[in-house]
Amino acid sequence: MKDLAYLNKFFYKYRWRLIPGVIFVIISNIFGVLPAQVIRVAFDLVNENIGIYRLFSGFDRQDLSYRIFGYSVMLFGALVLVLALLRGIFLFFMRQTIILMSRHIEYDLKNEIYQHYQQLTMAFYRRNNTGDLMNRVTEDVSRVRMYVGPAIMYTINTIVLFILVIVVMVDVNMKLAIYSLLPLPVLAFAIYKVHNIINQRSEKIQQQLSKLSGFVQETFSGIRVIKAYGREDEVMRKFAGESEDYKKTSLDLIQVQALFYPVMLLLIGLSTIITIYAGGVEVMNGTITSGNIAEFIVYLNQLMFPVMSLGWVTSLVQRAAASQKRINEFLHTQPEILTEDGVRAELQGHIKFENVSFTYPDTGIKALSDVSFEVRPGQFLAIIGRTGSGKSTIANLLLRMYDATSGKIYIDGRAIQELDLKSYRSQAGFVPQEVFLFSDTIANNIAFGRTTTISGEVETAAREAAVYENILHFENGFETMIGERGITLSGGQKQRISIARALIKQPQLLVLDDCLSAVDTKTEEEILTNLGKNMRGKTSVIIAHRVSTIKNADIILVMEDGRIVEQGNHDSLMAQKGAYMSLYEKQLLEEQQT
Known part of the structure; x- marks a missing residue:
């Protein structure tokens, strides 16, 4: 439970939903216990009236006693129905408070995790795969919600019902109550023994599910490569292998649960048999009535579902603990920056x-x-x-x-x-080496660079990035939907849309990380000319492989093995006749050959 202790702050936040929920649980269980006492009175009344009916055999009063008996049974039946209706109403209120609270906690927890993800640095994302990140904010949070909702609700309900029933049973006859509840410690011991097994296997299930999600996400992202190399069958085999591992891990948990439920039913049935036998002995001794036996059986039947749900609730709690442990690992990860x-x-x-x-x-x-x-x-x-x-x-x-x-x-x-x-x-614009576009319209992808955009800014940015004419050739123009990662566009189009996204910010600092590699020379010159006009008086940093891209730069850094081997402008570097000149001549020769 130490991992689930993280959720206590949410219980405190929504205490005005939780507290009424507990009150509704108590009231609903009071109305759940009362029918057993009504049945006991009705059962005893039936026994007494049968004797009276036989006593007045042959007399007119026999019909009168029969009518009174019939009215009494109807009255008790109606009373049981009213109590059941009242209990149902408060059960509805209980679910409306506790289950709704669990949805609010799920919402808050997802937002907290996602916000924390946003604060973590690039090193974190290099260490963890996307499928695992997604699984923790979806599947793991869903399992935690089952703890803060149904598991909490049924646990409170079981505790309250046990207390009420045991108090009433002891008040009626302590000896019979002890006999009736005798199998319960055995049940508690069984739950304790299964506790660790469920926890360990739940963790394995979540880990395997993360691996499976990560594999699927990576496969869908790289579907073009898979199809291009004709590796569909091999990928299917790998997916089948991952699915098989997940199935085996899930079956290991189900095997424990499958044994757990029959054992509980056996112990509950044993309680009923003991109650009837021990109760019959007490009736013969005159300490209780036959109505008390009926009352005790009703109590045991009322405890049947809570006891049966113990295994399910235990599973929910353990799986939630395993999920919250995984969530806590990331929530406790501190950003390096x-x-x-x-x-x-x-x-x-x-x-x-x-x-x-x-x-x-x-x-x-x-x-x-x-x-x-x-x-x-x-x-x-x-x-x-x-x-x-x-x-x-x-x-x-x-x-x-x-x-x-x-x-x-x-x-x-x-x-x-x-x-x-x-x-x-x-205040900075950045175009990374690996261009990423969202599954949205071209206009929205360009406008992503600004929180608010004025009409015409998107078109202006597209012109400056030399992609305006290409966009107009699409059937829906700027409203054309881009597939995931810009899959519907060419490499050059993606790069230029990414540049437009940076330019629309009108940044004071612009960093272009080798984002003109898929652009032809003529288009590159047009973009660089537009950048020169736009970035006048502002700082520009361009990373490139082609010397033609950067020869007009004020400062050129020539990098080799993480060090600056030469530094200066184009003319001064050419005069040095070093690495830069060698690179320039080599590229010039390649251009002449092509």
Whole structure:
């Protein structure tokens, strides 16, 4: 229960739903216990009236006693129906308070998890697969809701009913009550023994379900690759294997539950037999009436469903505990990048890297080593180098997706850690190397860069990104729906829509991470010309592989193995006749050959 203790704050928050729910549980069970006493009186009345009826055999009063007996039975029957109706009304109120409370808690918990996900850094998402993240916020939360709703409700109901029934039974005849309830300690011991088994197997089920969800999500995301390589059959076999593992894990839990329920029914039936036998002995001794036996049997039948539900409730609690443990693992994960009480300032675009080194925390790969450079507001910085030289890492550090392992990064004279991250990023535009578009219209994907957009801004941004004409050729224009991850668009179209999404922000700092690789030379020149007009007086950072893309930059960094090997503008780097000149001549030769 220590994992489920995290939910206590929600019980306190919704205490004015929980407390009335408990009150309704108590009232409904009072009306549930009273019919047994009415049945006891009715049963005794039947026995007495049978004797009176026989006593007046042959007399006129026999008919009168028969009518009185009939009216009495009808009265008691009507009273039992009224009590059942009242109990039903309060059971309805009980569900309306406790079950509705569970839905509110589910809503709050999902929002809390999702909000916490948003605060976690890129390193967290590199360590965890998407399927597992989704499973914890959907399937795990649903199982927790079954604990805060039905499990809590039936547990409270069982406790209250047990207390009321046992008090009444002891008040009638303690000896018979002890005999009737004798199998219950055995039942409690059985629940205790099964407790750990259910918990362990529930955890395995959730872990396997996360693996299955992750596999399916990854398969759907990479369906084009699967079909292109004709690997459908192999993927089906892997899915069947994962499903088989999930089935076996689920069956292991069901085997425990399948044994649990018959044992409970056996113990309940044993209680009934003991009650009839011991009650008959007490009736012969004259300590109770036959109506008391009927009353005790009704009580035992009332306890039957709560006792039967113990196994189900125990399973719900254990599965919820396993799910909440998984949820807590992420909720207790602290983001490596904290931005509380940061400085909110208008971004000027003055960037300074001072002896910056960085090692990826999840892989241990050293991406940057002792990198230093400075970019003044309004300058155009270009970064070029081979794959794996550390170019994208500079972009990630500049947007503070990670914090540098050592060294300092200054933005407008302040350490980047001092800035309010949300304010800083809102003034920057970023086009990542791996373009991501949402399953929405083209217009909404471009407008995503702004919280509010003015009419015409989307079209303007599309023109500046040289994608306007392409969009107009679509049947629905800007209202064209994009498939998941932009699957309906070409690589160049996705890149340009992503650039338009960054430009619509009118950012003070624009970072383009190799986002022109799928664009032809003519379109690239058009985009760069538009960027030059748009970003005049603002800072631009472009990461590229082609020298033609960046030769007009104010500062060019040539990266190799995480270090800056050359730094300067195009002319000064060509004069050095080093790595940059070698790269430029090599690309020039390739262009001439093509």
